[in-house]
Amino acid sequence: MTTDIATLLPTIKILKDEPLSHYSWTKTGGPADFLAFPRSVAETQQLIETARNLELPVTVLGNASNLIVRDGGIRGLTMILTKMDQIKTTDERVIADAGAAYIAATKAAQRAGLTGLEFAAGIPGSVGGGVYMNAGAYGGETAQVLESALVLTEQGELKRLDNAELDFSYRHSAVQASQMVVLQATFRLWSGIRNLIQQEMDHLNYLRKSKQPLEYPSCGSVFKRPKGYFAGKLIHEAGLQGYQSGGAAVSRKHAGFIVNVNQATATDYLNVIAHVQQTVYNQTGVKLETEVRVIGVEPE
Template sequence: MNKYLEFSKLLFSIYDEKDIELNSLMSEHIYFKVGGPVDILVNPNNVEQVKKTIDLCKKHNVPYFIIGNGSNILVKDGGIRGVVIKLCKLNKIAVNGTEIEAECGALLADVSKQALANSLTGFEFACGIPGSVGGAVFMNAGAYDGEIVFVIKEAVVLDDKNEIKVLTKDELELGYRSSIVMQKGFVVISATFELKVGNHESIKRRVDELTARREEKQPLEYPSAGSTFKRPPGYFAGKLIQDAGLKGFTIGGAGVSEKHSGFVINKGNATAEDVLAVIHYVQSTVKDKFNVELHPEVRIIGEEAK
């Protein structure tokens, strides 16, 4: 029974019917392809709709959760109570000289393509990251020795009072997979990246090289959330997991990738419970063998199945 059905009627004053989904399975909205239903999912077309939705949720004490492309989220089998605000439609990208301004729902791969098209260098590292700009700023996403902190100039956010605020690079407090946005529960609306003029062919070669490396070394043929664990200080998670003899380890439909031990994958028809069981087993085994604690990089949300 969806206890927020009455509340959903208030959202029709903000949204067209096509932009509101009731009891939508989160498995259809995240890369892991697991997760139970959310009571209400909305797809805002602009910042004003985002603000109004958050205001309504706060006024009526309805929990809400923000997602983008769903590439770094694991939703439990019981799903999510309240409202999920999915920001993928806010995806405009504008190039101004050596700066690229991108809305939160713009894919990093598309920003990378715009950088290449305009012979701008610095964003090549993100060409294969499947997330969107909002999530990338939220967690200071990175790959291949690059991170968002190296290229960002500023971000527009909704603060904890639901007011628009511009945060500079320093004010964002970007650390390893962390930011002030994450700490304070802000919502990223857009970000401006400051790049440099480069040689188009050199940029393309680097993008092609990183794309080939990703396709060769990562299990892209299976649903996952990318690197499952954060890098522990002084170690590599994938190497620890492999040395613990866990490559290919499986519970139910989930397992440790045989291609890259740092990835927990959905091998087919996995439940979130399967994925979590693999994550917890890997953590306990690595702790027992090497006395190193692994912390998930993937965000785990939602409720257990009843």
């Protein structure tokens, strides 16, 4: 690559040919040509504008939890927003930067005596990722409490979108079909009792720890819930728990998870996903769609 964006932007931390396995929750993924960690909206704008002037593709990541990066890595500029992690509470609102951990936002709400975010107490992703995919758990989802999001448009302009404009549905938002970058989220919550809020968060975290294979690296829940079914139940009934390709395996603890049991590659993960999808379809006629986001290029 002839143009070095790192040289053009020396005040921003930009790594070259950096393995994304160092950052993804699966501990897999090839290298990013350039990997940047913007600390502010202004730096994010500067990075995107410079990359587009250089005709570099731009990929934006949050906490890289519900994500698989192919072994060939990501071309162009990749940005991880976890340095943008400020959280404020005002009256009945929590205002969180996109790179803030969703779990941190739930803790801030609890300290402020605000209820409504308890469902996210164990979601390992970022706030921006939660908006991007309408993340949810235990009957709650982002769409129920998200008032608005500050985004950077494809034209490089800052714009605030309200809940309706984000067009939420199950594991979907309008951001997914656009070049917009989520920079901040505002949650509208309700007054509650701190100790009761904490009790609910503790209860949901207990359920998560007792049912999910948190002892292994994983990308969280792999498949969307098929209408009328549960993905984990279908996978369990297909006898696929323990199925392994390379270092990736269907969890024996929770069939909806694929775990890295022995230095897995992204290709191992994708092979397991494909086998699970084909087997479940052959046995039931149900097509499992991935919830996990798969990005990047195949290795040469």
